[in-house]
Amino acid sequence: MSTALFLPIFEDGAPLYQQLYHHIASAIQTGQLEPGTKLPSKRRLCALTGVSMSTVESAYSLLAAEGYVLTKPRSGYIIADLLPLVPPSAPDIPQPPAEPTPWAYDCSTSAVDTSVFPFSSWARITKEAVYENPGLLQRGHQQGDLPMRGALAGLLGQYRGVCCSPEQIVVGAGADLLLSLLLQLLPNHQVVALEDPGYPAAYATVTRHGRTPAPIPVDEQGVSPEALAASGAGLAYVTPSHQFPLGVTMPAGRRSRLLHWAAAAPDRWLIEDDYDSEFRYSSRPIPSMQGLDLGGRVVYMGTFSRSIAPAIRVAYMILPPALLERYHSTFPHGACTVSRFEQESLRRFLIQGLYGRHLRRTGNLYRRKCALFSQALSQIPDVTLTGQEAGLHFLLTLPRMSEQELVERAAAQSVRVYPLSQFCHTAPPLPSTVVLGFAGLTEQELTQTAARLAKAWT
């Protein structure tokens, strides 16, 4: 072994022992140092390189621990016989996803208004949650901490007519994640009924779990019970409060027919995603289907992503007793996916009345925005609006143009509107219809957006 080859050139930055380690390890990997040969003694290497004994010792013990060298009593450090490493192939530099076009106004359905978020209360609560609860650092209950679930059960009973005990609640970091858990809980349901048009993330989650989505058409009362029965599915995902994207509210008669469907055979389940139920403008909120379910076949799901903020990753599902037993045996261990500090912050937000206040404030704001935007858009000749009784979006139909024309002409004014057909699977979309979300734009922006759309479509 040539010692000239061996001497490393030290650079600023990484600790010397690491540089020495890397230098020797890479010489071994590339075969410059042959198996069976000896490394110089530690003392000799100190002299050769000028570094301290402890630096050499650290590097050598790392090489030995890593298996690059073997230590033999009285013979020092011997290069180990490694398989040559995989020949280098420069990895492609990952391309960041294409930048979205910078729209002047984006009528996205997933944005919310965060202008009235109570920052100071949330910051205070968060700090208290950390300071006052050192025990929260340890692993908590897999379903979420019980005090938080108790507060949630109370809230859902009061606001949504949901009937449950805190033991039935499973808290998780997002509705898509909870749907994934449910699919793992119900492995025999190969076919999953989904609304058509419907929520794209639900289709994607079902497909990623190797299941087959069965698209069920939606009429003016919601999902069709006949089509659901004909699909052969035993598991159905529905949004009765404010169907996404059509905005239909399912009346009681249709709900009872779905509950009948579920009760008519063993192992049938309805997932009620109570999406947008918090925001209802033309009448009081409608109680949940879960509250009407006497047969224990409804899994109720909700989230704080829209009612507080998308950054708050807290969703929940309420399992009927029969599924709760399965849950305990299918998920015997594991941790809840929501930080316990955040669970505690949310609990305080609920029980201190701050959530109710925030809901009233944002509800009024959205009611005003919805009315303003609807009013301005209805001035455009031949326009029909639907689904604006609730939620953060509605539909606009303008029979004079094709859907594509509506989207492209809006884009020419730098306004992003969403074609209804992108949410449709086998059902033919309502013609000439786009989906408009209004929550993420200010009132002034909504007025400007409506003016641009009037120009685009006239």
Place this chain on the structure above:
Amino acid sequence: MSTALFLPIFEDGAPLYQQLYHHIASAIQTGQLEPGTKLPSKRRLCALTGVSMSTVESAYSLLAAEGYVLTKPRSGYIIADLLPLVPPSAPDIPQPPAEPTPWAYDCSTSAVDTSVFPFSSWARITKEAVYENPGLLQRGHQQGDLPMRGALAGLLGQYRGVCCSPEQIVVGAGADLLLSLLLQLLPNHQVVALEDPGYPAAYATVTRHGRTPAPIPVDEQGVSPEALAASGAGLAYVTPSHQFPLGVTMPAGRRSRLLHWAAAAPDRWLIEDDYDSEFRYSSRPIPSMQGLDLGGRVVYMGTFSRSIAPAIRVAYMILPPALLERYHSTFPHGACTVSRFEQESLRRFLIQGLYGRHLRRTGNLYRRKCALFSQALSQIPDVTLTGQEAGLHFLLTLPRMSEQELVERAAAQSVRVYPLSQFCHTAPPLPSTVVLGFAGLTEQELTQTAARLAKAWT
């Protein structure tokens, strides 16, 4: 319709309109009010019940919105023709899971020491993260916010020899969740190689995704490359830094053989769970396998659950470029499962040097605890300890007794120790061996635990 039947009895608590609504809705559901009959006029109901017009109006509009009644011009409110609801069947009251035996000392492998957690720094950082970043309320990047991923890439390069760009990192609420995402990303891998003995949650996750675990035996260098090659699996989950539960550190030679295995056929992947790499007592930490991987076949995984606290639900994986492309097409939309406030708190914790300080402090603490507990236990005649060079647990073997005897005699002293066989699948467990975690007990408790075990096993 008899009005006597109709009159509700109001109670304190729920708003009057809700009580009125429930009273009428349940009369319709039970058939007391027949389809086609009329409700009393609003004015008449006010007179009958003594409540205000606005209360009656709210209740009626809710009944109409719900579909219980139909409004007909000039004829008032007509009871709708509903299918009778499902007959009531009282749901079983869910039983809370059985209370665990209250152990005097629990040598759990999942507990950590939170006594040195920097509460005041974390509380300050958390508060700043909320106050200074209103933009964080909106939905962030699905992989986690880029500044946080940048800080993480720097940390992993420095501490673990991981070589990646921030674009390759996917942040998620726990390692089990990330494994679930990976399985969704690799739908064609029906068989998944797992270490035997190995991490139970990985077995459970693989099984819940409908895949078949292939248990691969672990020897004194880690997982067996021959058995891996023979298994037919194309996806393998390994813990080279500190094998769970055996505590083996995989030497470089074995690592290079695994990398060779992965490179020898298309679509082969190694998941490197760098579990417990933060805590190494007998030599410097060993760089990750990911840093040696020139073929782009390693998915690196790590978590802050153990190095900070189990309550902090932040884990991460680093996808090689080829899988990153698949990830973008398989997960086109969705939100990161970690709260953006928590991501920002963690970023500050990293870049302000608080994480490094915390690691050094806990590392010293664990080193002391490990030495103290090992020293005390090695006084027991015939005891052999293994795997105590790193991590938060080690193995104890005592050939004089069966594994079951070891566990039962410890239990009689109210000390919980974990039988190695509970982590074993097809491989025969090392006889007479138990797994002992020490992180969750204080030094005083460890001394007392060792004393009780000495009594139990002598």
